[in-house]
Structures are given as structure tokens and as C-alpha cells.
Amino acid sequence: MKMRAAVLEEFGEPLSVQEVDLQAPASGEVLVRLEACGVCHTDLYTASGADPSGYAPAVLGHEGAGVVESIGEGVNSLSPGDHVVTLFSPQCRECVHCLDPRTNLCLAIREEQGKGHLPDGTTRLSRDGEPIRHFMGTSTFAEYTVMPEIALARVNPEAPLDRACLFACGLSTGLGAAMFTAKVTPGSTCVVFGAGMVGLGAVAGCALQDAGRIICVDLSKERLEMAREQGATDLLVGDENTVERILEMTGGFGADYTFEATGLVKVMEQAVESARMGWGLCTIAGVAGKGETLDIIPRLLITGRRVAGSSFGGVKGRDQVPELIERYMAGEINVDPFLSHELTLDEVNRGFDLMEAQDGIRSVIHFN
Numbered sequence: 432m433k434m435r436a437a438v439l440e441e442f443g444e445p446l447s448v449q450e451v452d453l454q455a456p457a458s459g460e461v462l463v464r465l466e467a468c469g470v471c472h473t474d475l476y477t478a479s480g481a482d483p484s485g486y487a488p489a490v491l492g493h494e495g496a497g498v499v500e501s502i503g504e505g506v507n508s509l510s511p512g513d514h515v516v517t518l519f520s521p522q523c524r525e526c527v528h529c530l531d532p533r534t535n536l537c538l539a540i541r542e543e544q545g546k547g548h549l550p551d552g553t554t555r556l557s558r559d560g561e562p563i564r565h566f567m568g569t570s571t572f573a574e575y576t577v578m579p580e581i582a583l584a585r586v587n588p589e590a591p592l593d594r595a596c597l598f599a600c601g602l603s604t605g606l607g608a609a610m611f612t613a614k615v616t617p618g619s620t621c622v623v624f625g626a627g628m629v630g631l632g633a634v635a636g637c638a639l640q641d642a643g644r645i646i647c648v649d650l651s652k653e654r655l656e657m658a659r660e661q662g663a664t665d666l667l668v669g670d671e672n673t674v675e676r677i678l679e680m681t682g683g684f685g686a687d688y689t690f691e692a693t694g695l696v697k698v699m700e701q702a703v704e705s706a707r708m709g710w711g712l713c714t715i716a717g718v719a720g721k722g723e724t725l726d727i728i729p730r731l732l733i734t735g736r737r738v739a740g741s742s743f744g745g746v747k748g749r750d751q752v753p754e755l756i757e758r759y760m761a762g763e764i765n766v767d768p769f770l771s772h773e774l775t776l777d778e779v780n781r782g783f784d785l786m787e788a789q790d791g792i793r794s795v796i797h798f799n
């Protein structure tokens with residue numbers, strides 16, 4: 432079939448919205464009609480050429496939500512009409528990682544996904560017979576996408592899809608970092624560095640876990656106010672003295688849980704140093720630049736601090752994205768403030784501009 436999609440042709444150039452070909456789903460695959468898709472930093476990171484593993488031409492986009500249009504052979508967990516959220520982090524439910532509660536890093540299709548292929552090593556996207564690669568296994572800056580069944584979470588059909596799409600990446604990453612990676616305990620003291628989509632999600636996750644105190648650090652007062660709306664109890668404008676101020680606020684000890692959601696290694700260091708001796712756990716969600724390293728004084732670890740990384744918040748997508756969306760539907764997660772701009776697919780590059788200008792938390796593309 433023919434459809435419109437935003438193609439990354441050349442790194443550093445605007446995406447080109449054009450007609451491309453999409454093949455029918457093969458065995459184990461599903462055709463999804465996209466309804467909404469968030470514009471995320473990872474799309475821009477790849478489009479800019481900064482990501483060393485990036486490739487072109489490719490259809491970008493990974494924060495998608497839509498409706499199943501048709502299914503390939505052997506697909507039995509989804510049917511046409513189902514509402515789905517796309518997962519760049521799949522869940523096959525069979526590999527050694529899927530069977531272990533300690534991780535969400537499904538091993539089933541990693542290699543081919545990283546190359547821009549569907550699991551069988553080919554693409555469904557093309558133009559004049561030339562293959563176009565899939566991005567993050569999702570390619571949701573498009574009217575339709577073909578994805579493996581194991582990378583789609585079936586969600587409550589009552590959930591508005593322009594909200595549900597935020598659970599495809601940033602929001603779940605933040606919520607999950609607090610709920611599933613750190614497993615914040617009731618009454619604890621938490622610090623969240625960064626109040627973008629991921630950090631605000633982490634604040635909301637700490638609040639859902641009944642944290643006693645949630646300190647949020649950002650450079651933007653406006654974003655800190657959004658953190659307050661999500662449950663932050665203390666707001667700090669970040670600078671080089673942030674750690675000292677957090678220690679002062681916590682009786683000299685630091686916090687039970689700290690979260691890093693900026694992608695800056697200097698802030699990661701602050702997040703480690705703000706964790707409490709004895710048991711403080713620092714969870715890193717931000718993606719650092721290529722080649723950057725994180726400096727940690729070993730004494731901080733010997734005295735009981737721990738550091739964990741979190742990919743997609745440790746969320747096992749097919750099981751837990753629907754559960755998070757149920758909590759949103761029950762009124763426990765306030766998603767509306769995160770939606771800043773509604774765009775058409777043709778305005779996708781404006782989504783990047785808005786993100787660079789830090790105008791709002793998420794721009795969402797609406798398809799119709």
C-alpha cells in the first residue's frame with residue numbers, strides 16, 4: 432500500500448514527508464494505523480546524525496499509538512480493531528530476560544531491530560523498490576506501520592490515543608524508573624534531576640509509590656512548577672551547588688532514591704552524590720553523549736550507595752504499559768499537562784524546533 436511518512440534522508444537535514452510503500456504484514460507481524468505519535472529526543476538525536484548507530488533512509492518515530500488494521504499469519508494475541516501502543520522495547524515472553532522479573536531487555540529481535548530490519552532481516556518499507564529502514568522497530572512518523580506482534584501493547588480502547596502514545600517512551604520511562612527499577616518505598620525521600628517528560632514521569636512515579644518527599648531539580652522554573660503538579664514537594668533550580676543543598680535538606684545524608692533524567696554526565700555525578708550513604712540508590716535514565724563517561728568516587732559506593740541504569744523504566748511493555756494506562760484511566764496519572772502542541776505529520780520538523788526551544792513537554796502528531 433501507499434502511505435505518507437516522514438523519511439530521514441540525510442543526517443542534519445529536515446525530515447521529508449512523502450509517499451512511500453508499505454508491504455502487508457508477514458508472519459508474526461501486524462499492520463497498525465497510527466492515530467497519534469509523540470516527538471521525542473531520540474528521534475532528533477538520530478535525525479541530527481549524533482547517534483553513531485543511526486542509518487538513513489529511515490522512517491523515524493517511536494512514540495506511537497493506533498488501531499490494528501490487519502494481522503499476519505500466526506498472530507494470536509491481537510485482532511483488527513484493537514488499540515495498541517508501540518514498543519521499541521518488545522516483550523516476547525519467552526527469552527531468558529523476558530522470563531526473569533529483573534529485566535525488561537527482551538533479547539528476541541535486538542540485532543535485526545538495531546539494523547533497521549523487521550525480525551526476518553528485511554523491511555516492509557520501500558520507495559521505488561528500494562528498501563527504507565525501520566527506526567527502533569517502530570517507524571511511527573507514518574500513517575501506518577508494520578511491527579512484530581511482540582512489540583505492540585494492547586491497551587484499553589477507552590484511553591485517548593493521543594495520551595496513550597506518551598506511554599510508548601518518555602512517560603513510561605520515568606514512571607517505571609521509580610516504580611520498577613528503583614521500586615521506591617513509601618515514606619522515602621526522592622530527588623529527581625530533570626523535569627522533562629522522563630523526569631516528570633519519575634516524579635509522578637515516586638508519588639504513586641507514596642514517597643514522603645520528592646525534590647525536583649531543573650533549570651527551568653516553569654518546568655519545576657509542572658513537577659509540583661505531578662507531586663514534587665520541593666523545587667530546586669540546579670547549579671554546581673545542588674548536591675550541598677540536597678544534603679542540607681536531608682539532614683546531611685542525602686536521599687533514599689535519586690533519579691537522573693537529563694542525559695548530562697555532570698548531573699549524573701550529582702545524582703550519585705545526592706544518594707544517601709548506606710542504601711541510597713541512584714537510577715540513571717538519561718542517555719549520555721557518545722564516548723562520555725561517568726566519574727564516580729569508589730568511596731561513595733563502598734559506603735553503600737548503589738547506581739542502576741534503567742532502559743524504558745524497566746517496563747515489560749506488553750504486560751505493564753496496559754497497566755500504567757489503566758492507572759491513568761483511573762485518574763492516578765495526570766497526563767494532560769504533558770501535551771503541549773498538536774501537530775500534523777507535515778509539521779513534524781516543527782516538533783523538533785519546539786523541542787529544541789524547550790517549548791512544552793511533548794508535541795504530538797495527530798493522523799487522520
Ligand SMILES: NC(=O)c1ccc[n+]([C@@H]2O[C@H](COP(=O)([O-])OP(=O)(O)OC[C@H]3O[C@@H](n4cnc5c(N)ncnc54)[C@H](O)[C@@H]3O)[C@@H](O)[C@H]2O)c1
Nearest residue numbers: 604625626627628629649669692693694716717718742743
Ligand atoms: N532510558 C531510557 O529508556 C530513555 C527513554 C527516553 C528518554 N531517555 C533520555 O532521558 C533524558 C531526558 O529525556 P526528556 O525527554 O525528559 O528530556 P528533556 O530535554 O525534555 O528534559 C531534560 C531536562 O533536564 C533539565 N536540565 C538540564 N540541565 C540540568 C541541570 N544541570 N540540572 C537539572 N536539570 C537540568 C532541562 O532543563 C530539561 O527540563 C534524555 O537524555 C533522553 O535521551 C532515556
Ligand SMILES: [Zn+2]
Nearest residue numbers: 471473600601
Ligand atoms: Zn523516546
Ligand SMILES: [Zn+2]
Nearest residue numbers: 523526529537
Ligand atoms: Zn523476550
